Amino acid sequence: MSVLDKLKGMLKGHEDQAGKGIDKAGDMVDEKTQGKYASHVDTAQEKLKDQLGGQGQDSPPQ
Template sequence: MSMMDKIKQMLKGRESQVDRAIDKSGDFIDDKTQGKYKGQVDTAQERLKDEFGTGRDQQQPPPQS
């Protein structure tokens, strides 16, 4: 089992808390950098949510052949 699988398993059922933490940390970074990297921070937030947050629930599994 990879490290990513272990992290996902630990966070399972806590997707809303993960999303809030991602948003809060992104806002913190934007505040500290005075919004200089807002686009990159927003992209990172979206990718993290897709990987660990509620975006993971919305993804459809690939069809079985």
């Protein structure tokens, strides 16, 4: 069993909270890099949400 499978199992039923955490982490990275890599961070957030079963576009773009 891969690490990603284990994470999916632990997050089952809590996808909305995981999505909020992903958004918060991305916002922190954007703040630390002064938005220099914002498009890359947004892409990574969406891919991670898709992998973990979260909602892809649950928050409007900034």
